Amino acid sequence: MGDVSIFLQHLTNGVSLGSLYALIAIGYTMVYGILRLINFAHGDIFMLGVYLTYYGVTYTSLPWWLVFILAPLLTGFIGILLERVAYKPLRGSARITILISAIGASFLLQNLGIVIFGGRPRAFPVPQMLNHVIRLGGVSINVVTFIIPAVTIVLLLGLTYFTTKTKTGLAMRALSKDYETASLMGIDINKIISITFLMGSFLAAIGGILWGSRYPQLMPLMGSMPGLKSFIAAVVGGIGNITGAVVGGFILGLGEIMLVAFLPRLSGYRDAFAFVLLIIILLVKPSGLMGDNVTEKV
Amino acid sequence: MKKSVVLLLVLMLAVASSASAEVIKIGVFEPMTGPNAAGGEMTVEGIELALELRGEVLGKKVEIVVVDNKSDKVEAANAVSRLIEREKVVAIIGSYGSSLSMAAGDIVNKAKVPTVGCSPTNPLVTLNNPYYFRVCFIDPFQGTVMANYAVNELGAKTAAVIQDVTQDYSVGLSKYFVDAFRQLTGNQASIVEMSSYNTGDQDFTAQLTNVKNKMPDIVFAPGNYGESALLIRQARDLGIDVPFLGGDTWEAPEFLTIGGEAVEGAVFSTHFTSEAPVTEESEVFLAAYREKFGREANAFAALGYDAYMLILDVIERVGSADSQAIRDGLAATEGFVGATGVITLDVNGDAVKSAVINQVDGGKFIYLTTVEPF
Structure with a gap:
């Protein structure tokens, strides 16, 4: 292996990890952008999405691609339910109250996961199609490594179109500015918030499925670390900004891989890297890299 | 009428407390959730099987109390504290994961409750700890x-x-x-x-x-x-x-x-494989495991089984379920025939056994x- 191909391999590894963070961060940032609510249960919704997919593929005779669509939809409805139970009754109360409710929801989902799915890990059934390796010169790339960034970009474009060009998107943006005025203008707030949670949770589940295809180990607590990292990615990019979330995700993924690759002595600190990055951003540019442009906020 | 109710309650209490004195409690702290969950669960299967086969010693019933240490060092320390202080166990079994066992080491040493590890293989688990023993080889x-x-x-x-x-x-x-x-x-x-x-x-x-x-x-x-x-x-x-x-x-x-x-x-x-049983006890264990779970046993179940059987053997040998007596008995273990081999504990409390x-x-x-x- 030459030095160039080693570097290219590291780069590929970083892009692959970064696009996963990006994908999960999009859902995070979307909910925040509209409701000004940090949905700490996002990582656990992600976990539910992976488990639903696991059960769908393993215990039903449905083709895997259909499960890959149905499970995220179902997860989306769980997201709506979560909002109804944990956030809606608190709408209008202090932000800290809702934040604590979000943390509570996160613990509840994790522990429900342990009770229902069991503490022992399960193997994610990776479809054969997503699980073969392509070798380009000295660089080895799993197909799923191509698929993840592609899905991320497609969803990014789709969401940007949705929020800027459709009527529901317009309503979402109005809601994010001032939701009392928006409701006076005849926007059905409950419906728009439900759609936001449906989409956010759908995205979390898609992220979960791709995460599972890359790292096929399922555990009830699997959502917490990716959830935190994606939250950091969203903050680094400028929370509320969808493009920023993608940029933040890539920075985080590439940074982590390069840290372990070139400073192997620090590999035990890869999680710390994410948090140090968060602290630096909050000190230097609290609004995030792309957070200044208020008009772009969803 | 009231009096008789009170009398009945007092009687029930008396019966309950005397019954609890007849029970020997052994604590188990193993990871049932988290990244080591499979290891803990397999070990507990072996311990439960052993309890079914031998649920009595010195004419008293044996009860096991299983506490999940969640594959976490802090939780492991909490788990043994709970077993010692709340459950008042006379001896402890655990834990899969050397770090988890080491987190509990100081606590069992200070409380003087003998503890038998099933599969923690790091030498530091038992080193300079007169109350920690193990039924497995070391790293x-x-x-x-x-x-x-x-x-x-x-x-x-x-x-x-x-x-x-x-x-x-x-x-x-x-x-x-x-x-x-x-x-x-x-x-x-x-x-x-x-x-x-x-x-x-x-x-x-x-x-x-x-x-x-x-x-x-x-x-x-x-x-x-x-x-x-x-x-x-x-x-x-x-x-x-x-x-x-x-x-x-x-x-x-x-x-x-x-x-x-x-x-x-x-x-x-x-530590052990069902394909190469080493003692007569291996055969007994394998057959009982097959009947209960419908599959072949692995090393962790076998080590859990051995840890429990060793403690019961010691209680019978020393004729007492007192923690200090059990500790001294464990330290003198020589030629105990377990499912995973013949166990003799050395000065550190480690078993010297073959590897598979x-x-x-x-x-x-x-x-x-x-x-x-x-």
């Missing part, structure tokens, strides 16, 4: 066994080591492997790459890309079954096709399901050979 032996296998059976001249720096088990075992490998090859430079990760990491591509660059003959990567399975999958994706070697933690069904085709050919050392080498073949663990203690 200096296990590391040497695998280094011998790599050099003598696979003809390896160079090796890369990938360790989990948050697990004392992985760090210790890696160190003993490295020492033995260097000595066997007579070459200080024979370890071409040494890298590390944390429990809970999912992505190992950066470490593996560096390993691939050094082109070792084998990779030694002891760690949790889940992380190890993901690591080997990613290694195969990256085009690393040399043999992977590990330790006893790999013996979990999850290693096979998560690893899939990638873990085919992986070789590891462990297994290989993944066709989605199953296949027995290769047995290595006697040196």
